[in-house]
Amino acid sequence: MSILVDNDTRVVVQGITGGEGKFHTGQMLEYGTNVVAGAVPGRGGQEVEGVPVYDTVHKAVREQDANASVIFVPPAFAADAIFEALDSPVDLAVAITEGVPQQDMAKVYRKLSETDTHLIGPNCPGLITPGEAKLGILPGNIFADGNVGLVSRSGTLTYQVVDNLTQRGIGQTTAVGIGGDPIIGTDFIDALELFENDSETEAVVMCGEIGGEDEEEAAAFIGEHMDTPVAGFIAGRTAPPGKRMGHAGAIVSGSGTGTAQSKIDALNDAGVPVGDTPNEVADHIETFI
Amino acid sequence: MKLHEYQAKGVFADAGIPVPDSQLASTVDDAVEAAGEIGYPVAIKAQVQVGGRGKAGGIKLVDDAEEAREAADEILGMDLKGLHVDRVLVEAAVDFTDELYVGVTMDRTEGKPVAMVSTRGGVNIEEVAEEAPDAIVREHIDPAFGMHPYQARKAVFDAGVDRTVANDVASILTQLYQLWDDKDATDIEVNPLMVTSDDEVIAADAVMNIDEDALFRQPDLAEMEEEAASDELEAKANEYGFDYVRLSGNVGIIGNGAGLVMTTLDLVDYYGGEPANFLDIGGGAKAERVTNALDMVFSDENVDSVVFNIFGGITRGDEVAKGINEALEQFDEIPKKVVVRLAGTNAEEGMEILNTDLVTVEGTLEDAVQRAVSYAEEEQ
Numbered sequence: 001m002s003i004l005v006d007n008d009t010r011v012v013v014q015g016i017t018g019g020e021g022k023f024h025t026g027q028m029l030e031y032g033t034n035v036v037a038g039a040v041p042g043r044g045g046q047e048v049e050g051v052p053v054y055d056t057v058h059k060a061v062r063e064q065d066a067n068a069s070v071i072f073v074p075p076a077f078a079a080d081a082i083f084e085a086l087d088s089p090v091d092l093a094v095a096i097t098e099g100v101p102q103q104d105m106a107k108v109y110r111k112l113s114e115t116d117t118h119l120i121g122p123n124c125p126g127l128i129t130p131g132e133a134k135l136g137i138l139p140g141n142i143f144a145d146g147n148v149g150l151v152s153r154s155g156t157l158t159y160q161v162v163d164n165l166t167q168r169g170i171g172q173t174t175a176v177g178i179g180g181d182p183i184i185g186t187d188f189i190d191a192l193e194l195f196e197n198d199s200e201t202e203a204v205v206m207c208g209e210i211g212g213e214d215e216e217e218a219a220a221f222i223g224e225h226m227d228t229p230v231a232g233f234i235a236g237r238t239a240p241p242g243k244r245m246g247h248a249g250a251i252v253s254g255s256g257t258g259t260a261q262s263k264i265d266a267l268n269d270a271g272v273p274v275g276d277t278p279n280e281v282a283d284h285i286e287t288f289i
Numbered sequence: 290m291k292l293h294e295y296q297a298k299g300v301f302a303d304a305g306i307p308v309p310d311s312q313l314a315s316t317v318d319d320a321v322e323a324a325g326e327i328g329y330p331v332a333i334k335a336q337v338q339v340g341g342r343g344k345a346g347g348i349k350l351v352d353d354a355e356e357a358r359e360a361a362d363e364i365l366g367m368d369l370k371g372l373h374v375d376r377v378l379v380e381a382a383v384d385f386t387d388e389l390y391v392g393v394t395m396d397r398t399e400g401k402p403v404a405m406v407s408t409r410g411g412v413n414i415e416e417v418a419e420e421a422p423d424a425i426v427r428e429h430i431d432p433a434f435g436m437h438p439y440q441a442r443k444a445v446f447d448a449g450v451d452r453t454v455a456n457d458v459a460s461i462l463t464q465l466y467q468l469w470d471d472k473d474a475t476d477i478e479v480n481p482l483m484v485t486s487d488d489e490v491i492a493a494d495a496v497m498n499i500d501e502d503a504l505f506r507q508p509d510l511a512e513m514e515e516e517a518a519s520d521e522l523e524a525k526a527n528e529y530g531f532d533y534v535r536l537s538g539n540v541g542i543i544g545n546g547a548g549l550v551m552t553t554l555d556l557v558d559y560y561g562g563e564p565a566n567f568l569d570i571g572g573g574a575k576a577e578r579v580t581n582a583l584d585m586v587f588s589d590e591n592v593d594s595v596v597f598n599i600f601g602g603i604t605r606g607d608e609v610a611k612g613i614n615e616a617l618e619q620f621d622e623i624p625k626k627v628v629v630r631l632a633g634t635n636a637e638e639g640m641e642i643l644n645t646d647l648v649t650v651e652g653t654l655e656d657a658v659q660r661a662v663s664y665a666e667e668e669q
Contacts, residue, residue: 002554003529019448020573020603022605023595029629029647057444075502075505076505076506077621084407096603098571098572099502100500100502101500101503101506102395102475102500102503103473103503104503105400106395106400106401106402106432106435107432109401109431110401110431110432110433111554112401115303120381125602125603137572137602137603138602139601139602139633139634142632142633147396153548153571154544154546154547154549154551155547155548155549155602156544156546156600156602157546157549157552157631158548159549159600159602159632159633160549160552160600160632160654163632173587178623182395182397183395183397197651201605207548209547209548209551210551212397212410213398214398217398220600233552235547235548235549235555236549236551236554236555236556237555238536238551238554238555238558238564239551239567240534240536243534243567243569244532244534245532245534245547245550245551246447251324276415276559276656277556277655278552279655
């Protein structure tokens with residue numbers, strides 16, 4: 001089992017003719033993902049990596065029966081691309097694009113409340129069900145099929161933790177990179193709930209970072225609603241207050257909320273052990289399974 | 290991107306929000322002349338991006354030319370919390386009876402903007418938020434519809450703003466939301482919004498933060514983006530387009546992806562070292578970007594060793610390795626020891642290209658960090 005994506009997921013790639021879109025379509029196909037269409041306005045009728053391209057997502061969905069979209073569209077057009085995916089509609093939209101303006105995302109988030117689509121991202125690496133499908137830019141070779149779910153706000157940190165798991169023979173059901181921006185679609189709680197309801201996920205890794213209060217809220221959710229054990233990691237323990245550390249969301253306010261310590265405390269209070277290093281997270285997971 | 294007070298007030302004035310008469314000055318003579326034109330009393334305010342300017346001596350109220358000269362002379366050239374003051378705003382002093390707080394910001398938890406009003410302006414509003422959260426009235430706004438005028442009135446009346454000025458304050462709040470929306474702001478705050486003895490309402494301060502990701506559609510604001518005079522290295526990082534934060538330690542850190550770079554910092558600390566910086570080369574970096582990153586970290590004289598931690602996804606290991614080689618081959622003697630850890634997309638290809646005579650290679654994150662920490666210790 002898995003969450004959100006599997007062998008039956010039929011993918012349309014928005015922005016398939018761009019450099020990244022083309023490269024990662026190739027990578028997704030190589031991994032075995034069922035990429036059935038591309039969508040780029042004005043490029044209908046072309047082919048990329050053997051995949052037919054349509055002018056609109058609507059047409060790609062209609063003609064190829066696509067039910068998921070991966071978005072590699074420049075920031076200025078990303079919100080419009082997400083709206084198009086929501087309207088087509090697809091069950092799952094994955095926005096890889098980094099640097100989408102906050103106000104655009106506020107409007108997307110508003111629209112999302114009226115749809116049944118799961119949006120992952122933006123500014124995220126995507127998600128993968130090892131051995132079945134990957135939607136996004138994650139390096140497929142580090143993942144292994146197994147029983148641990150993973151949800152993370154940071155792309156490269158996801159890779160690091162997965163590497164620590166796979167190296168010692170712990171595979172994953174699905175790994176989801178939800179993105180580090182202040183406003184995102186699927187959040188920790190959404191993903192944790194999906195993992196809780198997945199019969200094959202025996203334990204979950206949650207990787208968070210400084211900024212915002214999503215981890216604290218997720219900790220409360222875990223304490224109240226989850227039987228599946230969770231281990232955590234929080235990046236940014238050494239970040240100085242007031243500085244923006246890369247991710248738009250990764251900033252510690254001066255007032256003590258959103259710090260690594262407040263997140264670690266909240267998780268510990270919910271019974272979630274937090275590793276000091278990515279390797280320690282794998283140690284905790286090992287005790288769960 | 291944070292606007293200076295004078296810039297934010299310029300934006301306010303263009304939008305029809307009342308602000309005091311003011312002029313910008315960069316010399317003492319200009320400041321005194323401006324004060325004379327505006328008419329005493331005036332406030333002389335340092336234009337630097339720090340909070341608590343008043344307490345730190347960066348704002349002075351003066352009653353005549355002699356005092357103005359003294360104050361301008363003192364403030365211009367002063368060092369305010371590490372920032373050099375090279376401009377002051379000379380501004381008409383407002384005779385006020387009340388100080389309010391109004392603001393619009395993004396509530397990231399709700400994913401929507403929120404307007405805020407409080408009658409407890411003129412003080413540190415963060416403290417008010419902690420001590421008496423009910424003293425700040427919050428009204429969430431649906432970004433699909435924008436702020437309805439009734440929402441502004443509701444917030445203002447609920448906050449207990451005096452009814453003689455309530456409609457004017459509500460109108461200013463509506464204008465602020467419009468600005469927030471039009472200018473891609475992430476925060477707009479007016480503290481204090483002063484009520485004068487003639488029952489006029491005037492923005493005596495102005496804070497405006499703009500979403501850097503939206504500058505492509507805000508050409509006027511992009512022009513206002515000045516080099517952060519705080520740090521030469523941070524200015525260089527802006528030029529190269531890196532996310533960079535300078536820290537106080539001696540282990541230089543370069544990586545891809547904010548979460549992984551932060552984790553690398555945390556591990557340097559965990560293994561007993563001190564991070565010198567946060568530097569994220571971002572996704573999909575090509576060789577030149579890698580060269581620039583090394584140039585940045587080598588430019589920091591506090592750095593004794595460097596750990597280069599790449600886990601490729603969209604970034605490709607071979608491109609990174611090429612960049613490291615190109616950067617290091619320029620030196621007869623490499624200034625600091627560099628430890629490299631490459632994993633993920635095209636890491637194997639990268640390891641084949643990487644000139645291991647120039648760098649130390651480690652296979653895991655933990656080993657790479659420990660090695661860099663021990664190199665830094667040897668240099669001490």
